[in-house]
Every structure is written in structure tokens, then in C-alpha cells.
Amino acid sequence: MHAITLAVADVERSAVFYRALLGIEGSGVIGTEYPRTESQAGGTTAMFTLDDGLIVSVYAREDMALDSGVDLPHGPTSTIGHFVGSQAEADAFLDRARAAGATVLAAPYTRPWGMYSGFFQDLDGHLWEVVANPGGGDPADAQPAAG
Missing domain, CATH: 3.30.720.120 (Signal recognition particle alu RNA binding heterodimer, srp9/1)
Structure with a gap:
């Protein structure tokens, strides 16, 4: 892409x-x-x-x-993912989004599989997810924890 x-x-x-x-x-x-x-x-x-x-x-x-030639839907139909290296970087990116005028939807939190993420919407409602994998490695490689 x-x-x-x-x-x-x-x-x-x-x-x-x-x-x-x-x-x-x-x-x-x-x-x-x-x-x-x-x-x-x-x-x-x-x-x-x-x-x-x-x-x-x-x-x-x-x-x-x-x-x-397509009628476009209003509202999010997908998310834009932004990967960062740490929780602090994720929090800083969300703060920058808020300062730029975005709507932060909820406080970020650590998922059961270890990734830390939070969501915001830009000025037109596009949904963004900011993701950190504090355990290290590529966030795309994160696996759910065995339960």
C-alpha cells in the first residue's frame, strides 16, 4: 500500500x-x-x-x-492504525491528537494480549487506533495470552 x-x-x-x-x-x-x-x-x-x-x-x-461514482457513507467504516514503541509514545500521540482537535474516545488501556491502545476520531469522524506493544516486538506479531 x-x-x-x-x-x-x-x-x-x-x-x-x-x-x-x-x-x-x-x-x-x-x-x-x-x-x-x-x-x-x-x-x-x-x-x-x-x-x-x-x-x-x-x-x-x-x-x-x-x-x-459511489455514495460514501458517513461515519467510520474502518480504523487507521498508528503503531508506536511505548505507552508513553501512545499517550503523547493521543495528547497531540486532542490538541489538534480530535475527539479522544476513551482512555487507552492494556489489552489482555499485552498491547496498549486507545482510539480517537479526527475532524471528519475517521477512527484512529494508537497502538503500543510494551512487551517488545512488532505489534502485528502480538498474540492473545493463553488463558
Whole structure:
């Protein structure tokens, strides 16, 4: 996977949020010279390249619907996972999300299989999970504890 594009209500507002959340400069809002028409999606977007090369972009919900030909549901249909190395890093990321305007849904906690995580929603309701695996190793390799 090389890019994730999030449908948003306001590209400018979301660009400000993601710059604050991710702590990186993005491209800024680009493509404004390509406005939406009745039959064609506009080109306005903002893109952020993460350290691992993944591109996160925000694109107007109406443009994405017109571009794809699909009525987009409102509300989360999946989660965006952000993996960090420790509980302190997870807490700091959640604090940064809150400061940027996100809604932290509940205090993070340690799952029975050892992963520590918490959830927040961005300005458009996209659901994020911040995950730390304090036991070490890749959080994707965590296994439920034997019971």
C-alpha cells in the first residue's frame, strides 16, 4: 500500500489538523485550480508523506464520491492504525491528537494480549487506533495470552 486518501468535509481544515497531528509539513493544499463541476471531481487535495513513504491525503467527500461514482457513507467504516514503541509514545500521540482537535474516545488501556491502545476520531469522524506493544516486538506479531 502506498497511499491512503481520506474523504473530508473541508480540505483546508483537515490539512491544518493533519499537519498538527503528524508533526510534519505536507504539500499544503494543492490543485485548487481544478474546481469541481457537475460531472467532474475537483483536484483540491493535501498530501503528507510519512517516514516510511506512505502518503496520507485528504480529499473533499463530494469530490471523492463524484470521482468514484459511489455514495460514501458517513461515519467510520474502518480504523487507521498508528503503531508506536511505548505507552508513553501512545499517550503523547493521543495528547497531540486532542490538541489538534480530535475527539479522544476513551482512555487507552492494556489489552489482555499485552498491547496498549486507545482510539480517537479526527475532524471528519475517521477512527484512529494508537497502538503500543510494551512487551517488545512488532505489534502485528502480538498474540492473545493463553488463558
